[in-house]
Amino acid sequence: MSEKTNGNSxxxxxxxxxxxxMIFPFIMIFSFYVIMHGHLTPGGGFQGGAIGASAIVMLIVxxxxxxxxxxxxxxxxxxxxxxxxxxxxxxxILGFIMAATFMSNFLVGSAIFxxxxxxxxxxxxxxxxxxxxxxxxxxxxxxxxxxSAVVLAMAxxxxxxx
Amino acid sequence: xxxxxxxxxxxxxxxxxxLLAAFLTPVIDRINKKARDAFVIIVLIIAExxxxxxxxxxxxxxxxxxxxxxxxxxxxxxxxxxxxxxxxLEVDGMGAFMGLISTTVSLAAxxxxxxxxxxxTGQGRYYxxxxxxxxxxxxxxxxxxxxxxxxxxxxxxxxxxxxIAYRFYYGDAVEGAFKYCVVSSLGALMVLFAIGLLYGQxxxxxxxxxxxVIEYTTLDKxxxxxxxxxxxxxxxAVPMHMWTPDSYTVAPAPITAMLVAxxxxxxxALFRICFSLYGLTxxxxxxxxxxxxxxxxxxxxxxxxxxxxxxxxxLMSYHAVSQTGYMLLGVGVGLYLLGKSDFDTYGMAAxxxxxxxxxxxxxxxxxxxxxAGAIFYKVKTRNLNEMGGLAHSMKFTTIFFMIGxxxxxxxxxxxxxxxxxxxxxxxxxxxxxxxxxxxxVSIITLASFVKxxxxxxxxxxxxxxxxxxxxxxxxxxxxxLTVGIILFGLFPGWVVSNIVHPAAQALAAxxxxxxxxxxxx
Amino acid sequence: xxxxxxxxxxxxxxAVGMYAVIFRRNLIKIAIGITIVESAVNLFLITLGYREGxxxxxxxxxxxxxxxxxxxxxxxxxxxxxxxxxxGVAVLALMLSFVIRIYQYYGTLDSKKVRRLKE
Numbered sequence: 001m002s003e004k005t006n007g008n009s010x011x012x013x014x015x016x017x018x019x020x021x022m023i024f025p026f027i028m029i030f031s032f033y034v035i036m037h038g039h040l041t042p043g044g045g046f047q048g049g050a051i052g053a054s055a056i057v058m059l060i061v062x063x064x065x066x067x068x069x070x071x072x073x074x075x076x077x078x079x080x081x082x083x084x085x086x087x088x089x090x091x092x093i094l095g096f097i098m099a100a101t102f103m104s105n106f107l108v109g110s111a112i113f114x115x116x117x118x119x120x121x122x123x124x125x126x127x128x129x130x131x132x133x134x135x136x137x138x139x140x141x142x143x144x145x146x147x148s149a150v151v152l153a154m155a156x157x158x159x160x161x162x
Numbered sequence: 163x164x165x166x167x168x169x170x171x172x173x174x175x176x177x178x179x180x181l182l183a184a185f186l187t188p189v190i191d192r193i194n195k196k197a198r199d200a201f202v203i204i205v206l207i208i209a210e211x212x213x214x215x216x217x218x219x220x221x222x223x224x225x226x227x228x229x230x231x232x233x234x235x236x237x238x239x240x241x242x243x244x245x246x247x248x249x250x251l252e253v254d255g256m257g258a259f260m261g262l263i264s265t266t267v268s269l270a271a272x273x274x275x276x277x278x279x280x281x282x283t284g285q286g287r288y289y290x291x292x293x294x295x296x297x298x299x300x301x302x303x304x305x306x307x308x309x310x311x312x313x314x315x316x317x318x319x320x321x322x323x324x325x326i327a328y329r330f331y332y333g334d335a336v337e338g339a340f341k342y343c344v345v346s347s348l349g350a351l352m353v354l355f356a357i358g359l360l361y362g363q364x365x366x367x368x369x370x371x372x373x374x375v376i377e378y379t380t381l382d383k384x385x386x387x388x389x390x391x392x393x394x395x396x397x398x399a400v401p402m403h404m405w406t407p408d409s410y411t412v413a414p415a416p417i418t419a420m421l422v423a424x425x426x427x428x429x430x431a432l433f434r435i436c437f438s439l440y441g442l443t444x445x446x447x448x449x450x451x452x453x454x455x456x457x458x459x460x461x462x463x464x465x466x467x468x469x470x471x472x473x474x475x476x477l478m479s480y481h482a483v484s485q486t487g488y489m490l491l492g493v494g495v496g497l498y499l500l501g502k503s504d505f506d507t508y509g510m511a512a513x514x515x516x517x518x519x520x521x522x523x524x525x526x527x528x529x530x531x532x533x534a535g536a537i538f539y540k541v542k543t544r545n546l547n548e549m550g551g552l553a554h555s556m557k558f559t560t561i562f563f564m565i566g567x568x569x570x571x572x573x574x575x576x577x578x579x580x581x582x583x584x585x586x587x588x589x590x591x592x593x594x595x596x597x598x599x600x601x602x603v604s605i606i607t608l609a610s611f612v613k614x615x616x617x618x619x620x621x622x623x624x625x626x627x628x629x630x631x632x633x634x635x636x637x638x639x640x641x642x643l644t645v646g647i648i649l650f651g652l653f654p655g656w657v658v659s660n661i662v663h664p665a666a667q668a669l670a671a672x673x674x675x676x677x678x679x680x681x682x683x
Numbered sequence: 684x685x686x687x688x689x690x691x692x693x694x695x696x697x698a699v700g701m702y703a704v705i706f707r708r709n710l711i712k713i714a715i716g717i718t719i720v721e722s723a724v725n726l727f728l729i730t731l732g733y734r735e736g737x738x739x740x741x742x743x744x745x746x747x748x749x750x751x752x753x754x755x756x757x758x759x760x761x762x763x764x765x766x767x768x769x770x771g772v773a774v775l776a777l778m779l780s781f782v783i784r785i786y787q788y789y790g791t792l793d794s795k796k797v798r799r800l801k802e
Contacts, residue, residue: 040743046769078188085185093178095231102174103231121745150776157783309763316770323777333788337797340710340781347717347774348704354767355697355724361760362731 010064020062027055035140039129045136049143056148065155074156077149084141091134105130165215170235172216173228173251173304176261177297180209184293191286199276202289206265206272209296213265217258221664225254225678227306238368238679246368250679252306255668259517259661260430263524264299266646267423268292271416274532274639277632278416278539279328288328294321295420299427306679308360308439309367311431312353315396318424319346326413326421338405338412345405349392356385356392369439370679373672378443386444389435390452396428399490400459403483407467410479411544415535416639418475419528422482426520429486433493433669441672442501450498454596457494461487461603468610473544474534477614478527481570484603485523491600492516492585493669495592500670508588513666514658515584521662522577522650526569529643533563536632536640537618546614550621556631560619562640567615569647571608577647580654689730696723710785710792714778721771725764732760 011017031052038044056077060068095104107114107130115127168175183205190198220226228235228251238246253261272292279288298318305311323346327339357367359381366372376382395402406425410418436449464484471477493516499509534544536559541549553560569576572583582604589596631637650657668674696719703716737756738749749755782792789797 041741042739046765075192079192082185082188086182086189089178089182089185093182096171096174100233101229101231101235102171102178104233105231117742120742120751121747121749122742124743147772147776150780154776154780154783157780157787160787309766313766313770316774320770320773320777323781327781327784330784333785336781336784336788340778340785343774343778343781344704344713344717347778348720350770351717351720351724354763355727357763358724358728358731358760361728361763367759 010066012062016062020058024055024059027058028052031055031140031144035136036133037124037126038136038140039132040124040126045139046143048136049140050147052140052144053147053151056144057151060148060152060155065152065159068152069156072148074149074152077145077152079145081142081145081149084138084143084145087141088135088138091131091138095131103131105132107131107134168212169215169219169226171228172212173226173253174230176209176212176216176265176300177251177304179212180205180293180296180300184290184297187290187293188286191289195285198286198289202293203272203276205293206269206296209300210265210269213258213261216253217262217661220253220255220258221660225252225257225668225674227252227678245366245371246306246679249310250306250368250370251304252370252675252679253304254675254678255664255666256430256434256517257303257668259521259665260303260427261300262661263426263521264296264303264423266642267419267524267528268296268299270528270532270639270642271420272639273642274416274419274535274636275414276635278414278535278636282329284328288325291321291325292417292420294318295325295424298322299424302427303430306369307367308357308369308372311369312350312357315353315428315431316347316350318427319343319350319396322346322417322421322424325417326409328414328417329412332412335412338409341405342409345402346396349395352388352392356388359385359388368679369434370676373439373441373676374680376440376443378440378445382440382443386435386440386449390432390449393428393432393435394456397425397432398460398483398486399456400463400483400487403460403464406483407476407479410482410531411473411475415475415531415538418479418531418535419643422527422531423524425482425486426489426524429489429520436497437500437669438672438675444497446497446500446502450494450496450500453490453494453497454592457487457490457492458596458599459487460484460490462599465603465606465610469606472546474537474546474549474614474618475531475544477546477610478530478534481530481607481610482523482527484607485519485527485570487603488582488585488600489516489519489523491589491596492519492581495585495589495596496666496670498592504591505670508591510666510670511584512588512592513670514662515581515588517665517669518581518584518654518658518662519578522569522581522647525643525646525650526566526576526578529562529640529647530566530570532636532640532643533559533566536636539632539636540630541624546617549618549624551619551623553619554623556619558631558637558640562644563615563619565644565647567611569651571611572604573608575651577650577654580651580658584658686733686735689726689733693723693727693730696720696726708794710782710794710797711779713794714775714782717778718771718775721767721774725767725771728760728764728767732757 031048034043035045035048092103095102095106098106113127113129113133117125117128190201229238230249232248238250279285298314301314323339323343326342327336329335364375398406461484464480468477468480492512496509496513499505538544569578572578586597700716700719704713734756740755740758785797786792
């Protein structure tokens, strides 16, 4: 373990590296939870994405920008962001084809997220919302990729000075 | 997928296609650079074609309404509600007119960029942002929702700011971009504050529905002041023009041409707010005079600041400020006369002049910035004192520059003359002084461009410059705009009655704007 | 009266932010000023939609005694605020990256010394 994480001299102490490596998956799962419950609870694509991006920023702080760049480069993160954006627009455009207008909620009534919840208080039925969960997911991808790429790029640019 | 289907969905498609392309460009960029260039150009051409079809349909028929996410594009008011709550795109004559400008300038800038940024890094992002600028402009021009207007304004500002700083290794580019970013984000926040004021009173965000109930209370007046100040700042009117020369000068030339179109999108928003949102509830006399004063100040200060400049793009930027003044003057006179008995005679002509000037300015100022970029591409300097004799090697650029310079000075038979004449004639009836100042400014403009022409193109050939003409794609970009200038100059009557008049009519007739979305004015 | 206090806070925050943008010379402080103005506008929007004792406008696990929709705060201003926050993040990131580049190029953050354009 120590061999692997001590491979690079930059970043913080091994303790921080190991711990942040351990909690990284949990933060990502929480981020995914917030994104996928966006249509039921406070939160959604941007908030969940910001949580996910903060996990990657934590890695940047712990392991150093150059090391993170090798593992999850800015290019890769930007690509991830582009895929999120493309998915969003494609779902919106599907509204033309599957239903009447741009961004129509064509999934309502279908098997995927199509359930119509009863009016008033409910315990939170996940299989609702039509295209909203998918759009939330796309936004989440975009925000994770975009925000962490921004922070990574800034960290790398500041490193150029020394 | 037939023509009717395309026309019905074209307002949404025009926003969706460039947006999708913007996100796909970085992906394609990783696969193949040539494919990316071709992809961007094809998308811009598709947008232009759809825009022309849509504009033709709007000019000859009626406004297009598009409700996002509804079961039917024209179902603006949902069955359970009394007011429009969905995002509504409303493309009337004015919106279609502005959309034509944006797509045409973007197409020219896209072609021009192919060669212009060939040696730079990060081209994938450059084209992404260029497409996002197009999305921002079209969104601002099409939307019928005031909050959506703010969102697209920010999309446009952020994409522009990032592109101004594109050649960050020059340093001053980043400086100009920072200035632009500060100004535009403050302006946009003022717009958001005004939206909050309006929403707090009327619980509405749809402009047509708002226009139906707006009362011109004190809070509305505050909102109006914030909106006018913010959009006048964004379109570069004096006294809020300080960012214009700085950011226009340092941006890559195709982006400067796009920025001209972007400023005009803000100008459009200003007119839309005054005419369609507030309309006759406004104190049209006072607001009209304020806009006329802004116009006169911009015209005069812009042109006098342009005279001593030595930097070719900085000089042109001040001329851009000055030309914005003409549009403000023309439409301001229209607003001043709105609802008065003279409106049908002089007011309409003034508005046609101001609106016609918008498209003319986008064409010739875009062209002039592109020629300045071509000069920079070859001689690597913007300083007029260090260049000379370029007519020997750059024949096409010289011709394009002459056409642009004659058009901006208002020399017949080019298009600048047609719109300026309309403004002179109608402004004369409000006050002869307006026309005199406008003509004076026009003469100084000519003098200033004679100076540029002399120092850049005349004289013995430069020794240290790269010889030869600029690459073909840059010539195509410039030629697109030149063709527009010549056509508009040769057939001003046809253009005014078929393109400009519907646009002016759409602005002036508030009831039509309200009726098509919110039902019954 | 107590419910008007947020509006006073909005005015004060806008004034503070504007002061920072106009009179401060440090570029980072200008960026902070813009963020303060943005927070003020967001606070204004949120305050507009607030209802005394209102709950979040969400049906999931809604308390049983809440009147629908009278007992909820307005959702639309919250949606507007969220959009504005997202945009604010982009603006801030962009401005800070400009600041980094300006610092690399000029070696200073003083706006009086960063004026190559005005030569």
